[in-house]
Amino acid sequence: MELQAVLMAAGGGSRMMDLTYNTPKPLLPVGNKPLIWYPLNLLERVGFEEVIVITTKEVQKEVLKLDVKLKLDVVCIQEEADMGTADALRHIQQKIKTDILVVSCDLITDVALHEVVDLFRAHNATLAMLMSKVNEFTETVPGQKGKKKAGEQRDFVGVDGTGKRLLFMANEADLEDGLAIRKSIMRKHPRMHIKTGLLDAHLYCLKRSVVDFLLDNKSISSIRGELVPYLVRKQFSKSMNSQRPKDDADQDQKKKDRNANLDILVPSKDDSLLELTRERSCWNDHRGDMSEAYHGGKLRCYVHLMEEGMCYRVNTLAAYIEANRMAPKLFDDPPVHPSAVVAERSLVGADSIIGASCQISDKTSIKRSTIGASTTVKEKVKITNSIIMNGVTIEEGCNIQGSVICSNAVIGRSADIKYCLVGSSQRIEPEAERTNEVIVGSDQLMEI
Amino acid sequence: MADAKEKEEPNQAPSINHTADGGDSKNEDVGRSKTDGRELTKEEKQRLRKEKKQQKKGKSSKEDKGSSEHDQGKGKKPVALPESQVARSPPQKAAGPTAPAPEAPAAASSSSSDKPTKSKAELKAERRARQEAERASKAKKGEPGQQPSSSKSKAVPSELQPVVKRLPEHVQVDDPAAIRKLAKKLERQQIPLRSDYGNKVSLFSHLHQYSRNAPLTQQISIPSTVIHPSIVQLGLQYSQGIVAGSNARSVALLHSFKQVIQDYTTPPNEELSRDLVNKLKPYISFLNQCRPLSASMGNAIKYIKKEISNISSQCKEEEAKIQLLECIDTYINEKITLAAKVISEYAIEKISDGDVILIYGCSSLVNHILCEAFEKKRKFRVVVVDSRPRLEGREALRRLVKRGISCTYVLISAVSYILPEVSKVFLGAHALLANGYVMSRVGTSQIALVAKACNVPVLVCCETYKFCERVQTDSFVSNELDDPDDLIVTRKGKTHLQDWQSVKSLGLLNLVYDVTPPDFVDLVITDLGMIPCTSVPVVLRVKNVDQ
Numbered sequence: 001m002e003l004q005a006v007l008m009a010a011g012g013g014s015r016m017m018d019l020t021y022n023t024p025k026p027l028l029p030v031g032n033k034p035l036i037w038y039p040l041n042l043l044e045r046v047g048f049e050e051v052i053v054i055t056t057k058e059v060q061k062e063v064l065k066l067d068v069k070l071k072l073d074v075v076c077i078q079e080e081a082d083m084g085t086a087d088a089l090r091h092i093q094q095k096i097k098t099d100i101l102v103v104s105c106d107l108i109t110d111v112a113l114h115e116v117v118d119l120f121r122a123h124n125a126t127l128a129m130l131m132s133k134v135n136e137f138t139e140t141v142p143g144q145k146g147k148k149k150a151g152e153q154r155d156f157v158g159v160d161g162t163g164k165r166l167l168f169m170a171n172e173a174d175l176e177d178g179l180a181i182r183k184s185i186m187r188k189h190p191r192m193h194i195k196t197g198l199l200d201a202h203l204y205c206l207k208r209s210v211v212d213f214l215l216d217n218k219s220i221s222s223i224r225g226e227l228v229p230y231l232v233r234k235q236f237s238k239s240m241n242s243q244r245p246k247d248d249a250d251q252d253q254k255k256k257d258r259n260a261n262l263d264i265l266v267p268s269k270d271d272s273l274l275e276l277t278r279e280r281s282c283w284n285d286h287r288g289d290m291s292e293a294y295h296g297g298k299l300r301c302y303v304h305l306m307e308e309g310m311c312y313r314v315n316t317l318a319a320y321i322e323a324n325r326m327a328p329k330l331f332d333d334p335p336v337h338p339s340a341v342v343a344e345r346s347l348v349g350a351d352s353i354i355g356a357s358c359q360i361s362d363k364t365s366i367k368r369s370t371i372g373a374s375t376t377v378k379e380k381v382k383i384t385n386s387i388i389m390n391g392v393t394i395e396e397g398c399n400i401q402g403s404v405i406c407s408n409a410v411i412g413r414s415a416d417i418k419y420c421l422v423g424s425s426q427r428i429e430p431e432a433e434r435t436n437e438v439i440v441g442s443d444q445l446m447e448i
Numbered sequence: 449m450a451d452a453k454e455k456e457e458p459n460q461a462p463s464i465n466h467t468a469d470g471g472d473s474k475n476e477d478v479g480r481s482k483t484d485g486r487e488l489t490k491e492e493k494q495r496l497r498k499e500k501k502q503q504k505k506g507k508s509s510k511e512d513k514g515s516s517e518h519d520q521g522k523g524k525k526p527v528a529l530p531e532s533q534v535a536r537s538p539p540q541k542a543a544g545p546t547a548p549a550p551e552a553p554a555a556a557s558s559s560s561s562d563k564p565t566k567s568k569a570e571l572k573a574e575r576r577a578r579q580e581a582e583r584a585s586k587a588k589k590g591e592p593g594q595q596p597s598s599s600k601s602k603a604v605p606s607e608l609q610p611v612v613k614r615l616p617e618h619v620q621v622d623d624p625a626a627i628r629k630l631a632k633k634l635e636r637q638q639i640p641l642r643s644d645y646g647n648k649v650s651l652f653s654h655l656h657q658y659s660r661n662a663p664l665t666q667q668i669s670i671p672s673t674v675i676h677p678s679i680v681q682l683g684l685q686y687s688q689g690i691v692a693g694s695n696a697r698s699v700a701l702l703h704s705f706k707q708v709i710q711d712y713t714t715p716p717n718e719e720l721s722r723d724l725v726n727k728l729k730p731y732i733s734f735l736n737q738c739r740p741l742s743a744s745m746g747n748a749i750k751y752i753k754k755e756i757s758n759i760s761s762q763c764k765e766e767e768a769k770i771q772l773l774e775c776i777d778t779y780i781n782e783k784i785t786l787a788a789k790v791i792s793e794y795a796i797e798k799i800s801d802g803d804v805i806l807i808y809g810c811s812s813l814v815n816h817i818l819c820e821a822f823e824k825k826r827k828f829r830v831v832v833v834d835s836r837p838r839l840e841g842r843e844a845l846r847r848l849v850k851r852g853i854s855c856t857y858v859l860i861s862a863v864s865y866i867l868p869e870v871s872k873v874f875l876g877a878h879a880l881l882a883n884g885y886v887m888s889r890v891g892t893s894q895i896a897l898v899a900k901a902c903n904v905p906v907l908v909c910c911e912t913y914k915f916c917e918r919v920q921t922d923s924f925v926s927n928e929l930d931d932p933d934d935l936i937v938t939r940k941g942k943t944h945l946q947d948w949q950s951v952k953s954l955g956l957l958n959l960v961y962d963v964t965p966p967d968f969v970d971l972v973i974t975d976l977g978m979i980p981c982t983s984v985p986v987v988l989r990v991k992n993v994d995q
Contacts, residue, residue, distance in 0.1 A: 002677035003670060047669020101670075114665045121665075121677075122684040273703040273780065281696035282810035282843045283689055290850050 001098050003117070003205070005048050008085050009036050009055035009063070009105035010077055016317045018438050019406065022424040026059045026105045028320070029372055029389055031327035032337075032355040035314055038108040038330065040068045043101075046113045052095055054088045055105075084221030086214055096211050102223060104202035108323050109311040110330055111201075111304075119164060119302040120205040123285075123294075127231050127301040128205040129166070131157065131198045132311035137318040139325070139385070140402055142421040142436065155200060158185075158192045159303060165285075166301040167192050169232045171225075184236045188295045189286070200224060201311055228301075235299050317421070321404065324370050324387050328353055337373075355390065372407065395430065502583060570993060618740055619926050622653045634737070637730035638674045640667035642737045646932050649955040656740070657929040663687055664738050678707040679731045683738035692840075694878050694914060695784055695812050698744045701735070702776050705752060709772050713765070720768050721759040728753070740928050743879030743887070743916040751779055783913040787975035788813055791909055792820040794973050795874070798907060803828040803871045806899075808860075809889045810840035811876020813909050815847050818874075822853050829853070831870055835860040835891045837934040837958060860891050867902045875964075877910040882988060883919045884966035884981040886910075890923075890959045896968035905970045908981075912974050915988055923962040932956035 013025030020028065026036035036059070043051055050071040053063060056079045063074060075092055077083055083091065085102070101117070111130060120128035156179060158168030167185055185192070202224060210231070220226045284293045294300060310330070312323045328335065328351075335350070340358035342348060347365040354360065355373035364381045371377065372390035383400045389407040394400070397414035405411065405422045412430030422428060423440030620626035621644065634641050645659035665684060672680045682704045685691040691700045705728070712727065714720045732749060735741065741749075755775045759768045795817045799805065805828055807814050818830060830848055832855055834841025841857065848855050858866050873895060879887045886892070886908050899906045920926060935956050936945040948954050966981030976987060 002672055002680070005671075047673075048671055049673075112666065113670055114663070117670055118663060118665055118684055121681045122688055122690055124681070271703065273699055273706070276780075276785075277691060277696045277700040277703065280693055280699060280812040281691050282693045282812065282840045283691070284843055284846070287842055287846075290846060 003048075003099050003101050004096060005043050005051045005101045005103065006089070006092070006096075007036070007039055007043075007051050007053045007055075007103050007105060008088060008202075009053055009059055010079070010083065010088065011105065012079075013106075013315065015315050016320060018421050018423060018440055019317065019320065019404070021440070023407065024056060024059050025314075026055060027062050028314070029370075030108065030314065030320070030323050031331075031370060032353055032372060033327075033331075034062065034066070035108075036063060036105045037066055037068070038327070039103045039105055040066065040070060040072075041331070042107075042109065042111075042113065043103065044068055044070050052092060054092065084225075085223040086220045086227050089211055089223070090214050090218070093211055093215055096208065099205065099207050100211065102202075102204045102206060104313070106314040107201055107203060107312070108314060108327055108330065109201060109203075109306075110309050111203075111306055111311060112309075116203065116304045117205060119304055123300055123302060125205075125300045125302045126207045126210060127166075127228065129228065129301075129303050130201040130203040130306065130311075131303055132201055132306035132309070134197050134199045135312060135319075135322060137322050139318070139321050140419050141318045141321065142403055142419045142438065154196045155198060156194055156196055157198050157303070158194045159305070160189045160286075161191045161193075162285075163193070163305060164302050165189075166232055166303040167235075168194070169229050171229075174229075182236060184238070188236065188289075188291070190288075195305075198305070199311065199313060201306075201313065204228070231299065232301050235297055235301055317404070321387065325368070361396075389424075499581065499583070616926075618656060618736075619654050621656050634733060637733050639730055639734045639737060640664060646949060647952070647955045648929070649957045651924060652927065652929060652957060652959075655927060655929050657932065658687070659933065660687060660689075660931045661933075664734070675731060675734050676704075676708045676711065678704040679734060683735050686735065686739040693810065693812050694742050694744045695911075697742055698748045698913075699780060699784065701745050702748055702752075702780055706773055706776055709769055709776075712769070719761055720763075720765060721757050721761065724756050725753050728756075743918070744914045747913050747916070748779065752776070783911060787911040787913070788816050790975040791911065791973050792817045794978055795907070795909060796821045796824055796826065798872070798971075798973075798978075799826050799828055801827040804831060804869055805829070806831045806833060806867070806870040806873045806895070806904075807844060808833045808841070808873075808875055808892055808895050809835070809838070810844040810847075811909070813911070814874045814876045815844055817909060818848060818853060819851050822851055829855065831856045831858065831866055833858055833860050833863055833866075833891075833895060837930075837937075838889075840889075860894065863895055863898050864902075867898055867904060870899075870902075870904055873899045873904055873906045875906060875908045875969075877908050877914060878961060879914050879916045879918075880908075880910050880972065880981075880984050881920055881963065882915075882917045882985050883921070884969075884984050885920060886964040886966070886969055886972075886981070887916075887920070887961050888964065890962045893923075893962045893964040893968070896964045900968045906968060907971045907973055908964075908969050909973045912976055912987060912991065915984060915991070917988060920963050921965075923959070927962075928960040930958040930960050932958050934958055 009026040011025055013020035013028075016025075027034045029035075030038070036053075036055075040051065048070060050073060052073045052075060054075045054077060055063065057076050058079075060074045060076055063072060066072075073095070075095075077088065077091060085104075089096075089100075089102070099120070109130075109132070111132075116128050116130050119125060153172040156168065156170050156172070156175070157166070158181070159165060160167055167189055168181060170179070179194075181192075204223060210227070214220060214227070220230065278293060281293075286295075310326055312319055312326065314320050314323045335352060336342060336348065336354045337356040337358070339356045340354045340360065342354065342358070342360045343362045343364075345362040346360050347367075348354065348360065349367040349369075351368050352366045353370045354366075355371055355375065357374045358371055359376045360366070360371075361377060361379045361381075363379050364377050364383070366377075366383045367385070369383045369386045369388065371383070371388045372392065374390055375388055375392045375394070377383070377388075377394045378396040380396050381394050381398045381400070383394075383398075385402045386400050387404045388394070388400075389405060389409075391408040392405050392411070393409075394405075394411045395413040395415075398411050398417070399415075400411065400417045402419040403417050403421065405417075406424040406426070408425045409422045410427045411417065411422070412428050412432060414430055415428045415432045416434070417428065417432075418435040420434045420436065421438045421440070423438075426439050428434070428439065615626075617626055617630050631641050642656075642658055642662070642664050644657050645662065646657060648655075648657050663684060664687065665680065668675065668680070671677075675683075682691070682700055685700065686697065691697055708728070708731065709724070712720075712724060714723060728749075732741070735745075752772075752775075755772060759771065763771070791813060799821045803826075805818065807818070807830060818828075821828065830853055832841045832845045832848070834845075834857065836859075845855055845857050856866070875886070875888060875892055875896065877886050877888045881887060886896075888908075896906050918926075932948075933956075935958055936943060936948070945956070948956055969981045972979050972981055972984070974987070976990075979987065
């Protein structure tokens with residue numbers, strides 16, 4: 001077997017608590033399918049037959065009900081354990097027998113996965129990852145007061161001339177004094193392109209030896225936060241390239257341990273035939289200096305930068321809204337579910353999606369919206385640019401614009417909701433007028 | 449050897465890998481040759497039938513019938529009659545379907561044409577051993593006779609009916625029937641078909657032309673189940689040019705085969721010797737789709753298949769695997785590593801102090817020779833000639849300069865300028881054909897031509913495992929077309945050829961190989977010694993007899 005797929009679905013969705021306080025993130029509906037369906041669909045399309053899913057008990061029940069042809073091996077972890085992604089890999093270490101493809105549950109993309117995996121295969125890389133251009137979110141996000149915040153911390157990504165080899169990766173948060181680049185990198189790759197407008201898709205191909213390495217280095221708990229920058233740095237560290245004897249006199253114990261651990265990453269005996277091949281092959285990945293291919297380095301990290309196509313990571317409210325807009329393009333289910341009852345005199349726009357068992361009454365107008373399953377929409381309702389989740393009841397005469405209504409909410413008659421986020425099971429009293437608010441939890445209804 | 453392999457294959461496994469055969473096919477005449485394997489298979493079957501008949505009826509006139517028939521039947525082929533008749537006597541064993549007997553038919557025939565005396569004795573001995581089964585094959589004698597000799601199609605000793613001439617698939621791209629056949633075969637093996645790309649120059653429209661941006665891995669599932677992962681990796685490395693060069697490709701191929709063998713388990717009710725060969729066939733098709741097989745790879749595959757078929761059924765799986773892995777290691781050691789050593793020793797004799805040596809492109813063997821010569825304290829300097837679009841000379845330049853050899857670097861357009869300074873030319877080869885032609889990187893024949901005109905000796909260095917029983921007199925018949933987009937270059941921000949596909953009358957041609965006639969080559973240095981170009985068929989024959 002060549003690759004095993006691991007789907008990380010235990011994350012909490014900490015950046016959109018308003019949506020996820022009641023529903024776990026993997027089950028958030030996007031385009032009327034749970035979020036976790038999208039990466040599973042991607043893996044299925046590409047040809048995977050089994051996936052290891054790491055998630056919590058709540059999600060497990062739902063996941064097993066999904067209609068995917070993959071064989072899902074669900075591993076439950078405690079939500080309270082607050083495991084990082086690397087910790088999770090350590091947890092399932094016994095199931096891992098070959099190189100792995102780690103995917104995050106909030107990735108919605110139509111990337112040609114073979115591009116990433118080809119880099120991994122062709123160059124015998126230790127890490128291959130996917131990045132795409134950051135998406136500009138143009139829709140108004142409910143509940144956001146004032147201008148958009150400074151934005152998340154930027155990532156600085158350095159790639160070589162071909163745009164494939166990953167030379168440098170750091171997050172703005174870690175660079176207090178400015179960007180420092182080691183001389184060893186510049187000597188080997190004098191031309192480096194540093195990009196900042198990139199979104200990490202959290203899709204990684206990792207070699208099996210990395211999992212073994214994680215076993216020994218229990219201090220690494222997050223793949224994205226710690227493991228990847230570590231691997232990228234270690235490409236150019238002296239201990240990887242020169243076979244120094246392990247027992248250097250002036251190294252303290254800790255360093256010795258780390259060196260010993262690094263050797264796991266390097267294939268210890270690079271098969272003599274592979275060496276012979278490389279020696280006889282007249283190929284080099286760079287030119288201009290006297291070194292052989294890959295500068296003799298055994299640890300290589302590659303990145304595939306997606307130029308076109310869709311790639312979203314649904315970890316903020318803005319991303320969630322955008323993804324709802326774009327996700328339907330990924331599958332070709334009919335926009336109006338066959339079991340939905342849509343009255344004749346209603347106006348359902350072509351870019352709207354109606355879920356199963358919905359009831360849309362007369363004289364309603366639905367434009368650019370997503371209506372979840374089992375939702376009831378009474379007469380004379382106008383819904384624009386909104387996301388209505390499952391089980392919602394919208395009474396007559398409502399006007400909902402640019403909002404997100406979570407599951408099982410009830411919107412009273414003639415309510416006017418603009419750019420709001422209505423939490424799960426909330427009730428909006430009739431004749432209410434809300435603009436740009438987040439209505440969740442025990443936020444009581446206002447009295448008119 | 450090769451012949452035997454070919455002959456046996458059809459008997460054991462009907463679905464022959466077209467490309468493997470094509471790769472090894474001997475005697476490709478301009479558009480008219482058929483592979484030995486094909487003919488012989490039919491021949492074999494016919495022969496067996498005939499034998500049975502003969503035993504009952506005792507015909508002896510078949511010989512005459514056969515000869516006359518093959519004179520007529522192969523009207524197209526410029527059959528040399530006397531040759532075929534002479535050839536008929538010794539190479540009787542040609543058709544030897546029976547045993548994995550070393551095929552001296554090829555040897556026999558060549559021997560008959562070249563040096564009848566010595567080989568005839570050997571052949572007679574062999575013939576006696578096979579006389580029982582061979583009487584009927586007299587008609588077929590003509591066939592093997594033709595094989596190795598240059599530029600003739602073999603006379604098909606078809607006594608009963610004219611044998612279908614078959615061209616290898618890879619030179620029949622403009623024939624829709626051949627393409628359909630290939631597509632069907634690939635479908636059966638569950639390998640995706642790679643589609644051609646771009647306008648082809650009409651003179652080369654019979655060859656495949658692929659784009660590097662459309663790799664074959666797009667069409668297979670990502671954790672590849674049908675094809676072993678190391679083969680997928682190898683195919684990718686071939687198509688992207690990461691593993692390039694005849695020796696490197698063969699070594700990488702054998703390395704992958706080692707992985708395949710290690711991971712292989714015999715299914716129940718199957719024999720390792722047959723099943724493993726069948727398992728390898730789709731892999732070879734896949735690799736061929738990624739990049740057409742080289743002659744050295746073809747020979748390596750033949751060797752492996754032979755070794756696998758020779759595993760006795762008593763052998764346990766573990767032992768068989770260990771044995772096979774050892775065979776592969778021995779092959780690489782003998783044919784590549786030790787051969788390089790021996791060739792360096794011979795070649796170093798030819799390098800004298802004060803020499804100016806010209807090399808072309810990046811041949812691993814020539815680089816090895818020069819480095820060894822430098823170690824042995826010979827004083828010489830090197831002129832590295834390079835050409836677009838591959839620019840492999842830069843890699844050769846880097847390796848030589850790293851060792852400390854003083855080098856000059858020119859492009860091929862400056863060859864006639866630099867040649868008066870040069871005292872010797874060392875060239876590497878991709879394959880040596882049975883008629884003495886040298887198949888090498890495109891541009892080699894030009895260098896040889898200019899060197900000849902300037903009276904500079906040209907020495908070709910080539911290991912014997914690259915000797916191929918094919919025959920070619922020009923570079924058009926069978927060649928490889930690389931990605932035409934490699935020719936596009938951006939200078940000062942302008943890419944003039946960016947939309948070359950929209951100009952219907954424009955075709956970009958990126959040839960990979962060309963053939964150099966033996967008149968331009970003064971010496972071939974092989975691990976068997978230093979031989980003239982015309983002795984290649986002899987070496988092939990000797991190899992076949994040995995095996």
